[in-house]
Amino acid sequence: MSTIEIKKITKKFGEFTAVKDADLSVKAGEVVCLLGPSGCGKTTTLRMIAGLERTTEGDVVIAGKRMNELPPEKRDIAMVFQFYALYPALSVGENIAMPLHFEKLSTEERNKRVNRVAKILHLTEVLDRMPGQVSEGEKQRIAVARAIVRDPNCFLFDEPLSRLDVELRHSMRGQIKEVLSNLSKATVIVTHDQLEALTMADRIAIMKDGMIEQVGTPHEVFAKPANVFVASFIGTPQMNLIEAELKSFAKGVASIALAGSPVEMVADPAVSKLKPSKVMIGIRPRAFNAQDKAAKDTIHAQAELIEPMGAETLVHARTKAGADIRVVVPREKRVKIGEILHLKPDPKQTHFFGEDGKAVRT
């Protein structure tokens, strides 16, 4: 079976810990994205799975076998590199055929396999060219073709789309997703682009400072972020994270002092377990309802900056006590600078984070 499992892997470079106790399992046919900011250890994790880095601690299990000691060439994996890593001295066809070298195929069979993947990725025209003579998008497809020409245990992609321009990225995203869905192999994709992760992955593992913060479906990580970091990292525009003080909780309604002014909010029952304390309230910019009048459950803020985004408008507003709030309003609603907004948060989309930064949720 094509599966990948990493168990408590840790990687240290001297004193520096790049990856700490990372746990992840990828089922056959599943696409998991490692998502995180630069330097969070996601590429190191991928390289440990590939065998390009040794693990300091923990196990890498591919297809049910512990592979810690095996060099990359013995792991039977395919990897697509960020900078494509095509062999400059070999033609496109030879590049694609390179992984087949050790399968001892007849020339005929090899050509058949190369032509098959070339057809899938629309590379038939350029097979005789050198890598220096093809376009950026073609280089990307050659790198993918080289990975899928064989029948490996699993696929690893390191920032596969980061070098393409926006338009090409959109079309390649679809193409890679389609190719992967036909192969039903365990696949790990490293990316720093959340849109890429949200669209391509079956599950997303969000990393920060060498630790996996949350693993979940794109829907889960967006709707139920496990902690403040995930909440702030996923979603554009960024979620509002407002420091507040929890006063009391009764009948499902939390009374809080939000940047000085009291607000009542419908909250998750789990919030009742919190003692009155400092909390962090997370509300997505699209989860506000702008009301006409002030009420007990509204936050008041003054519009300071207006950014039209086409279908919607992003408003940067500021509360009296100085907390910044981002609100997305429909295009039809014209907000003027200096206008006071009465914002009612959608209780279902309001997140409470305790003092430790973890989400408080049933």
Place this chain on the structure above:
Amino acid sequence: MATSTTTWEKLGFRKAFRVGEAGWGHTLWVALVSFIYFLPVLIIVITSFKVQNEALSVPAKFFPTSFFGLIPEQYVFTPTLENFTSVFSRAFTTGGAVESTGFDRYFFNSMFIAGSSVLLALVIGTLAAFGFSRYPLKGNDTYLFIILTTRMLPAIVVIIPIILMFRIVGLSGSYPGIIFLYTAFNLPFTIWMMKSFFDELSLDVEDAARIDGSSELRVFFKVCLPQVVAGLAATFVFGLILTWNEFLFALLLTGADTRTVPVAMNQAVAGGGIGVLWGLLAAIETLFLIPVFLVTFFLQNHLLRGVTFGTVKR
């Protein structure tokens, strides 16, 4: 801003603030400077076709033909191949048989010794450079520095111990002796040069090859080496030129059978009591230029082709 054509530009010197093809003015200026640089070589080539008294005449006779009377008679000489034949054989004015000067042998020696030592240095040096680049030793830079220190002293300083060492082991005057010496002479340069080429390569490409199932040897030969062909060619040319022209070691460490052209040239033209035989010297030098000129010219295409261009985006 109004565009105006200055006198300077009319003369063909394009404005200097933009990247692009130079105008005719600059091109001709560079051609003139190049010509001055090339003049000594040209004079030698021309002199090689003159007999002794024409080579010495003042004013210098520069033209092999009068171009249908255009050039005054005093600047025109009569080209002859006499010098070239006398490089390889000489007849005595007093009569007697034509005898060989041994220069065919010396030319062979020069080619064989320079060629094999530069190739040997290239093989050893490239492997060493790959090692230094990919599998660094503890204190790698110190080793590299030590390698370079062997070239920091002028040859004249180390020649005496080397002569003694060669005497003791019996390498004096033999082919292996001078070839090994030149190999050692070329190695530091080769290692440094090739290391910088290997350092430039993308490690991702090598990792990709490993993941695709290649052994380390296959990674080296199939992936790394083809990317540094331009570097190999450049190192070969530089090494060849240095070795080809080397005089001091060759003078002191080659014997009668292993003598190279620079040494033989010195001995052939100096004697005779009638001063330096300029025509003969020029002929030897002209012939001596040809092999290294051809090698450089041929490899130039390799130097310029840029095999690695555009395959890895940084």
